[in-house]
Amino acid sequence: MKRLTPDLCVIGGGAAGLAVAAGAAQMGARxxxxxxxxxxxxxxxxxxxxxxxxxASARLAHEWRRGAIMGLRMAPPTIDAAAVADSVAHVVxxxxxxxxVKRFEALGVTVLHAEAKFTGARSIRAGDAEVQARRxxxxxxxxxxxxxxxxxxxxxxxxxETIFANRTPLRHLVVIGGGAVGIxxxxxxxxxxxxxxxxxxxPLLPRDDPELVALLAQSLVGEGIVLRPHTxxxxxxGDPRGLAVVLESGERIDGSHLLVAxxxxxxxxxxxxxxxxxxxxxxxxxxxxxxRTSNRRAYAIGDVAGGPQLTHVALYHAGIAIRNALFRLxxxxxxxxxxxxxxxxxxxxxxGMSEAVARDAYGDKIRVLxxxxxxxxxxxxxxxxxxxxxxxxxxxGRILGAGILGAGAGEQITTWALAVxxxxxxxxxxxxxxxxxxxxxxxxxxxxxxxxxTLFSPGTRRLVRLLARFG
Numbered sequence: 001m002k003r004l005t006p007d008l009c010v011i012g013g014g015a016a017g018l019a020v021a022a023g024a025a026q027m028g029a030r031x032x033x034x035x036x037x038x039x040x041x042x043x044x045x046x047x048x049x050x051x052x053x054x055x056a057s058a059r060l061a062h063e064w065r066r067g068a069i070m071g072l073r074m075a076p077p078t079i080d081a082a083a084v085a086d087s088v089a090h091v092v093x094x095x096x097x098x099x100x101v102k103r104f105e106a107l108g109v110t111v112l113h114a115e116a117k118f119t120g121a122r123s124i125r126a127g128d129a130e131v132q133a134r135r136x137x138x139x140x141x142x143x144x145x146x147x148x149x150x151x152x153x154x155x156x157x158x159x160x161e162t163i164f165a166n167r168t169p170l171r172h173l174v175v176i177g178g179g180a181v182g183i184x185x186x187x188x189x190x191x192x193x194x195x196x197x198x199x200x201x202x203p204l205l206p207r208d209d210p211e212l213v214a215l216l217a218q219s220l221v222g223e224g225i226v227l228r229p230h231t232x233x234x235x236x237x238g239d240p241r242g243l244a245v246v247l248e249s250g251e252r253i254d255g256s257h258l259l260v261a262x263x264x265x266x267x268x269x270x271x272x273x274x275x276x277x278x279x280x281x282x283x284x285x286x287x288x289x290x291x292r293t294s295n296r297r298a299y300a301i302g303d304v305a306g307g308p309q310l311t312h313v314a315l316y317h318a319g320i321a322i323r324n325a326l327f328r329l330x331x332x333x334x335x336x337x338x339x340x341x342x343x344x345x346x347x348x349x350x351x352g353m354s355e356a357v358a359r360d361a362y363g364d365k366i367r368v369l370x371x372x373x374x375x376x377x378x379x380x381x382x383x384x385x386x387x388x389x390x391x392x393x394x395x396x397g398r399i400l401g402a403g404i405l406g407a408g409a410g411e412q413i414t415t416w417a418l419a420v421x422x423x424x425x426x427x428x429x430x431x432x433x434x435x436x437x438x439x440x441x442x443x444x445x446x447x448x449x450x451x452x453x454t455l456f457s458p459g460t461r462r463l464v465r466l467l468a469r470f471g
Contacts, residue, residue, distance in 0.1 A: 001125075001128055001129065001130055002128060002129045002130070003129070003130050003131075003132065004032050004110065004129055004130070004131045004132070004133075005030075005131075005132050005133070006029075006030040006031055006032040006110065006131065006133050006134070007024070007029040007030045007031065007133065007134050007135065007326070008020070008021075008024050008029050008030070008031050008032070008133060008134065008135050008136075008137065008325060008326070009031075009032045009033075009034065009124065009131045009133035009135075009136050009137070010024075010031065010032070010033045010034070010136075010137045010139060011034045011116045011124070011136065011137070011138050011139060011140055011271070012034070012035065012041065012138065012139035012140040012141055012267075012302070012304070013033055013034075013035030013038075013039045013040065013041060013099070013111075014040065014041020014042055014043060014044075014139060014140075014141045014302065014314070015040075015041060015043045015044075015302065015311045015314040015315060015318075016139040016141070016301045016302030016303075016314035016315070016317055016318050017033065017035070017041070017137065017139030017140075017301075017302070017318075018033075018039070018040070018041075018099055018104070019314070019315050019318035019319075020137050020139065020301070020318045020321055020322060021033045021104060021107075021109050022104065022107055022109070023318065023319070023322050024322055024325075024326060025104075025107045025108045025109045026107060027322070027326060029326055030108075031108070031109045031110065032109070032110045032111075032112060032131050032133065033104060033109050033110070033111050033112070034111075034112045034114060034115075034116040034124070034126045034131070035111070035112075035113060036113070036114060036115040036116070039096075039099045039100055039101060039104075040095075040096060040099035041141050042141055042142070042143075042160075042161075042303075043311045043314075044092060044095060044096060044099055045092065046160050046161045046162075046164060047160060047311070048311055049091060049092050049095055050088045050089075050091070050092055050164040051160070051164070051181070051184060051185065051188075051343070052343060053087065053088040053091040053092070054084070054088050054164060054185075054188050055184060055187075055188050055343055055345075057084050057087060057088070057188075057192070058187070058188040058189070058190075058191035058192050059191070059345055060077075061077045061079060061191050061192060062191045062223075062345070064076075064077045065077065066383070069383050070383065079169070079192050079193045081166065081167055081168055081169045081170075081192070082167040082168075084192065085164065085165065085166060085167045088164055089164075089165075101113070112126045112127060112129055112131075113127070114126040114127030114128075114129070115127075115270055116131075116270075116271065117270060117271060117272045117275075118271055118272045118273065118275040118276035118278070119272075119275055120275060120276065121275075121276050121277055121295050121297065122297060124136070134297070135297055135298070135299070135325040135326075136276075136295075136297060136298040136299070137298075137299045137300075137301060137321050137325065138271070138278075138285060138293070138298060138299065138300040138301070138304055139300075139301050139302045139304065139314070139318075140266070140267040140268065140271065140304045141266075141267050141302055141303045141304055142264035142265060142266050142267060142284075142303035142304065142309060143161070143264065143265060143267055144159040144160060144161060144260065144261070144262075144263075144264060144265075145262055145263040145264055145265045146260065146262075147176070147233075147260070147262045149176070149233055149234075149235060149236055150234070150235040150236075151235045151236040151237050152236050152260070154238070155236055155237075155238060155243055155258065156258075157236075157257075157258040157259065157260050158257060158258065158259040158260070159259070159260055159261070160181055160185075160261065163185065163259060169193060169194070170189055170192075170193075170194040170256060170257050171194065171195065171242070171255075171256035171257075172194060172195040172196070172197070172242070172254070172255040172256045172257070173186070173189050173194045173195070173196050173197075173255065173256070173257050173258075173259055174196075174197050174199065174243070174245050174253055174255035174257070174258050174259070175196065175197065175198045175199065175258075175259045175261060176199050176200075176233060176245070176258065176259070176260050176261065176262055177198075177199075177200060177259075177260065177261035177262040177263065178198050178199070178200030178202075178203070178204035178205065178227070178229055179200075179205065179206075179261060179263065180205065180340075180342045180343075181261040182198060182200070182259070182261035182262075183198065183204065183205060183216075183220070183342060183344055184342060184343050184344055185259060185261065186198045186220070186225055186259075187220060187223065187225065187344050187345065190223055190224060190225050191223070194257075195224070195226075196224075196225045196226065197225075197226040197228065197253055197255065198225065198226065198227050198228065199228045199231050199233055199245065199247075199253075200228070200229050200230070200231065201230070201231065201232050201233070202229065202230065203229050203230065204217060204227060204229045205342060205348070207340070207350070208342070208348055208350050208354070208403065209350060209354045209355060209356075209390060209403040210356070211355070211390065212348055212350075212387075212388070212390060212403050212404075212405040213348070215386070215387060215388070215405050216342075216344060216346065216348050216387075216405055219344075219345075219346060219386055220344070231247055231249075232247065232248040233245055233246070233247060233248070234246045234247060234248045236258065239254055241254060241256065242254070242255055242256035242257065243255055243256070243257075243258055245258070264303060264309055265282070266280070266282075266283070266284040266285065266303060266304045266306065267303075267304060268280055268284070268285060268304060273285070276295050276298060277294060277295050278293045278294055278295045278298055278300075279293065279294040281306070283306040284300070284303070284304050284305050284306025284307075285300035285304055285305055285306065286306070287299070287300050287305050287306070289332040289333050290320065290324050290330060290331065290332055290333075291305060291317060291320055291321055291324065291333065292324065299321045299324065299325060301314065301317035301318060301320075301321050302314035302317055305317065307333070307335070308335065308338060308340070310338075310340055312339075313338065316333075317333070319331070320332070320333060336352065336420065336421070337351060337352060337417050337418075337420040337421035338351065338417075339351040339413045339414070339416075339417040341409065341410035341413065343410065345407070346384075346386045346387045346405050346406045346407055346409065347404075347405070347406065347407065347408065347409035347410050348403070348404075348405050348409060349403065349404045349405075349409035349410050349412065349413035350401070350402070350403045350404075350413070351401060351402055351403075351413055351416050351417045351420055352392070352399070352400055352401025352402060352416070352417075352420040353392055353400040353401035354392070354401060354403065355368055355390070355392050357401070358392045358400050358401060362394060362395075362400075365394065365395045366392055366393065366394060366395065366400065367392070367393045367394075367395065367397075367450060368390065368391070368392055369390070369391040369392075369393065369426070369446045369447065369449040369450055370388055370389065370390050370391075370446060370449065371388060371389045371442045371443070371445040371446035371449065372385075372387070372388040372442075373385045373386065373387050373388060373389075373406045373407075373439070373442055375442075375445070376437075376439060376441060376442045376445075377436070377437040377441075378437040378438050378439050378441070379406070379407070379439060379442075381437060382407065384406075384407050386405070386406060386407075387404070387405035387406030387407075387409070388404075388405060388406070388442070389402070389403075389404050389406070389412075389442045389443050389445075389446040390402065390403045390404070390405075390446070391416070391426070391443075391446050391447065393425075393426050393450060396425070397425040397426040397427060397450060398423060398424070398425050398426075399416065399419045399420055399423075399424055399425065399426055399429070400420070401416075401420060402416035402419075402420070402443075404416075404443075406439065406442070407439065408439055412439060412440060412442075412443060415429070415440070415443060416443070426447045426450045427447075427450075429443060429444060429447035430444065430447035430448045430450065430451065432444055
């Protein structure tokens, strides 16, 4: 058995682990990276890259059907499920070299294709190697959670790990789970020709602003998607035409295929965390604000750390881990200005406090500012006026949070993320000069609403008339 003694051992070759390994190696650290499966992890292979690629194909099909409102007469698109799958796979293959073993070995990283298991507080075994590192970073990610639904173990079903390989048309896709993954894939498959029903035991998109979620739901229903929130599932059964989902009410929903998108669970079961004295719960490895585990030589980052399960959070964690592990700087997580996006059409983006969270924190001492895209010229030119900008401020105008529902919301939310991070007041946005015509104008107009009661008040009119007397 070979013995390796690097400065840093990274367990997991997904977004978080790769960012740490690349950054640390380029800073001069000796790095060992252990990955048991495909490099790139969930994001590259069965998450962000394939899902956004599928969504892009679905959006093009949808826009094709909308040609008439632009004065373009086109026959309905023909959906080739196998060709769509090939296109998605091509995108993944194009990105894959950035995450490859070859690239990381060129950076000086020692890559072990093996399963890691702790053998002590300062050592792991990975294949035929024993690694004794100065510091460890656990970045093993998460996998789809399988809810305890009777009959589920007897039927084939999709998860995000398998659905992108599908090459056959879907007649009726039943989705269990109304979070971002379930909703995004529901709309994509509806636009690619399937009937779609979404079931969830709770509300849809529970982390997002309910007002904006309700508007998004209207758009999804308008496309023919059946949404059934607050609908517990009792069982799933085989059916001559495919399958049936039996609700607790006794109602049966017949479908041809099933997608389970009911959350995630951390990948920790093979690590033997107890051998390293690392504490964990069913939600993930327990960490402090510096992402340190109960073993101070080990850090946990990304999905396995039990926090927000987003690729940009994984990359953010990587920077914090490097500063702590290599430079011993007390860098800490701060999610106050964390943005997130649901890549539906219209997109739904959020940063900071929602209206409900702000009211819990500040009571009635908040202002809620709105501007609909029906009052935005760029939205009209694109024949796409769904949604609005919604901003929450403190009484003094400090921006607490923002939500945007609309085309390109994921791009527009960046301005508001900066505003929350820098503790800006609403006047900073209201005074911006923004290009015309853009959707960004809606944000500026929403900010201007903060001053409307004062600017157009009787007092202002009296002041204007008084000043006019002086010539």
